[in-house]
């Protein structure tokens with residue numbers, strides 16, 4: 075007989091690596107508390123807790139306590155990024171997102187991969203740096219190997235207007251719309267040490283922003299020309315059924331291919347045609363003041379996916395399986411639609427989509443109602459109010475609070491209807 079009692083309770087610690095945000099972390103912490111203990115089929119009771127991580131020197135062999143980390147820093151702050159890599163490699167810590175592929179395969183690689191899959195990425199060129207790179211070998215290399223090129227010829231091939239934007243992208247930094255040769259020369263001169271793409275413009279009817287968290291996807295009607303609080307319209311079914319299917323599929327396919335599990339994808343849509351333009355966002359916007367109506371879904375999805383990964387012991391998928399996608403892409407016996415469905419099947423295999431939803435139904439049947447109550451509680455009101463106070467000037471507090479409260483009331487009404495509650 076063994077003298078060690080069987081493990082009956084396990085506590086899983088989730089780490090939050092945060093920057094300036096207060097809204098969604100508070101929401102996450104409060105919703106995580108609503109999950110309650112989960113008893114898995116083997117009789118073990120799982121408890122989930124979270125902690126905000128701090129940044130400090132670390133011994134590379136130091137044990138890591140967190141089993142899962144939601145990271146909002148690694149795309150710009152290298153110390154925590156390297157800690158995340160250590161945690162993934164030495165401790166199997168589950169990461170949303172993988173710093174490895176976000177560092178090595180940014181927007182440019184994502185363009186290439188989706189072109190390879192046969193998707194409608196707009197025509198895009200990469201041009202050499204405007205200013206020399208800071209390296210003693212530059213002069214020799216440049217004189218011998220850098221071929222002179224005519225920027226205007228490339229622009230003419232793409233046609234005006236076109237977009238010039240950094241190959242790695244993010245937050246509209248360095249993005250410009252180029253209407254003519256004058257703009258072209260000025261934007262290239264200004265690009266300095268940024269490496270730039272030139273991309274043809276898509277004339278679109280809808281800008282679809284798909285936020286995917288694990289196997290969950292929300293397709294939102296995004297209006298980039300609007301001020302922040304009005305960018306996400308609450309509209310369901312704004313895309314044709316075919317475009318809606320493609321947008322949701324592409325978002326999950328990208329994530330599964332690159333191992334990104336909390337990422338937003340921007341696609342420009344005309345009729346049934348979907349043009350992906352930006353889908354490597356390591357730190358997607360989930361602010362309550364921009365997502366409003368969609369905020370409860372987003373935080374619930376983060377909590378649900380984290381709980382699923384930890385309780386089922388899902389292993390962080392460190393290796394990529396891009397070859398499987400390319401093998402489908404290279405077949406000539408499949409239509410575009412059949413290929414998309416085949417990629418999506420791989421993505422859903424990666425995310426264990428079917429098992430995930432069955433698990434949520436079995437282990438978190440109470441969560442939808444608990445979140446609905448929480449959104450109507452004083453705690454949520456306080457969170458919204460304090461976010462508005464820190465986001466907008468004093469004379470605008472009342473108007474913005476009323477604006478967001480209206481949108482949240484709309485969500486509450488729709489959610490009650492969805493859940494069949496009077």
Ligand SMILES: Nc1ncnc2c1ncn2[C@@H]1O[C@H](COP(=O)(O)OP(=O)(O)O)[C@@H](O)[C@H]1O
Nearest residue numbers: 237243244245246247249273274275276298352
């Ligand atoms: N090819 C394009 N056609 C039309 N609009 C574009 C195109 N590329 C970028 N834009 C516009 O520029 C914005 C910023 O470009 P994006 O590629 O999303 O850069 P970032 O990674 O900085 O968000 C987009 O949200 C869109 O409004």
Ligand SMILES: [Mg+2]
Nearest residue numbers: 245246340352
């Ligand atoms: Mg973008």
